[in-house]
Amino acid sequence: MVEAGPVPQIRAALERLAARAALLAGLRAGAGAVGGVSVGLLLASGIASAGGPPLLAAGVGITALLVGGGVGLIAPLVPAWRGRGDLLVHARLVEALRPELEQRLLTVAGRLIQPRGAAGPGSDLLLQRAARRAEGVLRDLPPARVYPLDSLRVPALIAAGALLLTLLAALFAPVGPVEALAMAVAPGGASVEAAAPVDPNVRAVVGDIELRYVFPAHTGNPPVTVKNSDGTIHAPVGTVVEVRARTLERYDHADLELDGQLLGPANLVAGRELLATLTVERDGTWRFALTRGEARVLSPDYKVEIDEDAAPVVALERPPGPTPAADAPLGVAFSVQDDFGVTKLAVEIEDEQGNLREVPLRELLDQPREVQGVLSLSPRQLGLPIGQRSKLRIVAYDNDVGGGNKKGASATLEVTPLGPRGQGERLEAYLRKLRDALVDVLAAHLLDPSPPAAEASAAMRWAEGAQGRLDEVARLRAAQWGDDGAGTLDGPLLDEVFADAGRLFRFVLTTWEPGSGRSITAADTAQVSALQVDLVLALEQAIYVIDASLRAVALQQLSEAADNVAAEARELAAVADKAEIGELLARLDQLTRMLDALNKAAAALSDADLKEFVNSRTGEASQLMDQIRAALEEGRVEDARELMKQLAEQLQQMSESLGDRMASQQQDADELKEALKKTLEGMEKLEADQRALAEQLRKEREALGDEVGEEVAAWAKIDKALRELLRQAEAFEAAVGDGRGYRIDVLRRAERAVGEARAVEAPVRGRDPVGALDRTLGATPLMEAARRLIGAEAARPRGPSEPTPAAQPAAQAAAAGAVAQLRELRALLEPMAEGGESESPEVQSAARKLSAQQSELAERREQLEGELRRVERALPTAQGKATAEMERAGESMERAQDALSQGEAMKAEGNQDAAADQVKAAREALQQALQQQQQQQQAQREMRGQQQPQGDPTGKDEGDPSVGPDHLLIPPPEAFRTPEAYRRALLEGMSGDVPEEYEALKQRYFEELVRQ
């Protein structure tokens, strides 16, 4: 063929199109390869990040990389390769785009591809004409129209997307694509030692270690990055750890080794930045092996420590005593903690033969990591044999599906449930020991000088020694009740003793601190004396109440034993005429044993006279029985029968005497109860009348146009803030306890802060805004400082023998609360202190008119105080607190009376309110004493073995009326289907009326409930 005319241009144009097609194919191949490789990397990263085996991740990754990359690369090139040099391919495309060519270009292209010399169909002329025509069209047709760049869009987008995902994976995936592949490259196979000589004594300096933990999915933990790590890896099995570090020197290559085995190459950026990934599988060590030139050096060894998915940790927070009552809830408070969640709680019981069984408690659907609860089942409900020792453990199961649900168990509780009688005997023995221990403590405190010492060093020695006096009491208490002495007879009594002891020791330690440079003032001496008196009073009260219970029980037991003996003697006398001698002798033996029991009961009496009374009568009866035996043996049967009647009569008289005494005591108790009721009613009415009079005064002021509303409201707020302040101050003091674990200066500040806070009360009660503000301003910085110092005590380094204050957080919280209340008071008092307007003459006159009514109330109060004093004296559990409050009420009433007579309405109101509050406080104190008396009677019943089964925890059965009020446990939530049902049941339970003596308890119960 002759290539002349337009044909060469056509060839050239078609060749250009071919070149463009090849270029585009190449670009598509590139994009495909990138996409394929990216997919492979992503797969590897994904598998590794999901915790898959490294080899699998690497294998899948490489396979995907090769396959994807290959396919992506080759697929676009194959058609291009096939069509290389074939101009017809391109001509067809042009023809398709420009149909007006009508095959002319194909004709020309066909000729062009024919071998030279071969004749084509048609003439050259026609060919030339077609060529011209085709060349014209080709000239106007840009190559981009034939092979547009749009064909690259999809592969490019795919490649870009894949690349972007890969980059994102590198940045954010737990295991990056490169690390994932690195695992495949060096999964930890051959020893590196052989690869190059390493001097083990020389270690590369590596720092800035950062560990990024990606935990297994079942843990539910988010990834955690630990910067500036020491290199030690703590993690559960399956955790992927990305290690980043920096070397001091530059290296050419880095490998990661685990337990001396090559794990794979580490990324080394800029010769110093190291990046590697490993998956935690077992305990061991890891390190980098760094190569520079021929030299190979190791980084230090770092530990890999497996954090086992440990079994739940079960802690007992309030273990019971060793001999709980068979039918009372065990009340064991416990807490459970687990790394990743708890699924089930149970009680594991081991009997004396070592047999184990479990009693399920709760299934926890939400699998919390922390659980707190109280074991409220009784030993009987748990199936524990009475009188036999059993071992109990609270057990919890975790949610570890891989390793099986691991079980955590609490410390073992060894319990020997006792029936009512055994429990009673044990309680009696405990109370006896406790009383005796308290007597020893009392003796020591009674003989202490006051103040305990003049010299600082001597005072400190005294305090250190005296602090141990109550140790035996604490030990006995713990042995009896565990950590739960609430609701017992001795519980509140001992709490009072320990609190008073704490106050005393704290004060001495802070006031007489050696080297403080502080001089002891008369006020200090008076204060320590007062604290000593308080402690002695608390000890006396505890001893007396416990002893009174023991005495009452001894008398009751004696009376019962006497009744039994008398009944037996009567029966003996009744059968004497008919029974055989053998039977009579046997019954005499039985009577002798009963008399022994009676003597034993008499031995427990503290009353020497009564003991003598019983001993002489039983001695006489014993002797008479000897005479009866002698008469029977000598055949004087008639004599014996007569003597038996005499014996029956004697014993009956003794029984009746004791019965009379019991009846007399009961009569006294009934009379006291009646007097108490009357006194309580009187106090309630007095309080109501006092409040009514205060209200009347307010209304009078309102009616006279006095600006009473705001002021009254402000004082109401101030009163409320004051109450809360006093409550917080008390809580603060209680939490600080006896001061063990705190520095002396901290205690001193705390003492002073509490004292200053309390001093706010008096001016507030007296409606003296200026004085109250002064006190508030004085107390605030002191309390603030106390809060700060108490807080600092938590982190202070301590010696091994120095205890950490147990309730430090509570103390800090209470101090913070007190500070808040002081600020509140300040805000409320400031505007009032600035006011100070005097009352109008009309208001003054109205106030004076109410003076007579106030006077009448004062008279009633005085009368009530006398009755109250008598009642408190007769009530063993009372300590005169109610009378003291009543006296304070008297002072307030007197001030109110004075204020009214001088026309000072506002001041009168404040004192009237204060008086009403104090009457109320007196009533509550009396109710509390009554309640304690109930506990005393309950303890007496328990000591006599009259304890009865505890009711159904849901409260649906009748329960046990003999169980004391504080034994009423809030039922566990699991006893109810829904939380709402639980709440409703509690509220319903509390809605009923309760006897007066339980009012205070009911209130506390509600408060406790609200806290829950």
Add this chain to the structure above:
Amino acid sequence: MSRRSPPLFLGLGVLLALLVGAPARAGLRELEDCLDRFHLECAVQERKGLGGAEGQRADLWIAFHRGDYGAVARLVEAGAAGSGPDEGEAPYRATVESARGMVEQGGTGVSVRYAPGLDAILAEEAVETLVASRAAYDALFGGGPAHDIVLDIFPTATRFIGASGLPPESVRTTGVIALSKWTRLLLTSPRALSRGYAWKDTVAHEYIHLVVAYRTGNRAPVWLQEGLAKHLEGRWRGDRAGRLGAHTESLLAKAVQTGEFVPFEKFARSMAYLDSGEEAALAFGQVATMVQLLIERAGPDALPVLMDRVAGGDDPMQVFAELAGQPSFEAFRLSWVEWLRTQPLVAQQLATLPVVLDGGGDETASDPLLAGRPDLQRFYRLGDLLREAGHPRAALVEYAKAVDPSTPTSPLLLARQADCYEALREPGRALQLVDEGLGMYPEHALLQKTRGRLLMAQGDPAALGAFRAAHDLNPYDIDVQRALTTLYGRAGKAEAAARHLRYARLLETGGAVAGARAPSPR
């Protein structure tokens, strides 16, 4: 006619019955009058003219007054008691029940009955006391009953109440522990009281009532009876001073100072209507000192004259005044007040020892201070606990808290404080406290015993007197009996030592008398 006949026959029947029964009833009335005048012999004489049911009833009355409870039981069973209101007042059955099983120990003209067992410890000395009383008081008053004097010692207050015919509440509230009634003496055993009492003087006291009633034909008013008995109750043992108890003296001293005596009119007819125990004690003190003044001024020979004139129907007050050399009782009363001012009375404020029967209260119930003061009992009990736990010094602190300066001193507290000082080896201090207590409460057995123990430890022979006093109050204390055995032995009084050794053994064995058989009710 027929309509009138029944009333006619009925009226004739009643008249006939009255005519036939009249002499018998008159004899019975005279017999009753004899018994009212405490003349048992006279009643026996009157019995001779009675027969049938009246005779049986007379037998019952006489047996009851003689204390022959076996006969009483039989006669009651036979229906002799009748059913009228008069008969119902005599507690025949209750007395028989109360005396059941009691045994008897006789002496010259006396008969003491007691419950077998520990109360055997009383018998010997009860007989001695009664014999001595008969001798002393019959001579003093110019004669006494000829019949044997029966003393029933009841082991418990319950049995005493049963035999006394008094309401139980009355006995328990007033603290009556002995009676002279139905020509017999009734006594509650000192064992029924927590710390015993001066039971021997009480026996003498009741015998005085009996003699005075016998000598005056039961015309002596209560004030005279009580004045004589109170002032003279110690005379059987040779005590001629007749001093009152410290408590009564303190009341008198106060009355002398304030002039607030109990008006004589208020108790001239009966002591039962006085307002309070304190007032009764003061009234007893007044009459006892009046008797003392009479004897001081007229001598003991005035007493038989007094008895005779009162028996003859003279006004006791006037006779009393005349014998004392005063024209009227009012004049006597004024002279008595003046005389009283000269007497060495205990001025310290004191209280009487409460009577607690049959173990009816704890030891504080019988303490004049602590009884009724639960607030102070608390400290007392704490002191006891400390003392028993070996902390005597601390116990003293608590005992000191149990003292209320505004009330009388507690003998129990003094005894306990003395115990503490003894434990602290300060016997001098202990003895000082005990002496202080006994000065106020000489009838406090515990104080007497403590004193004896302290003195004995010092080798002081006065210990014998203290233990002897403790024994006279409460003979059931084995420590006291052992101490007396030792001390009498040391003093060479073998007989007395043997007696107390016997008592000690009796107490050791619970009151057993080997092989003894309780006799059937009398």
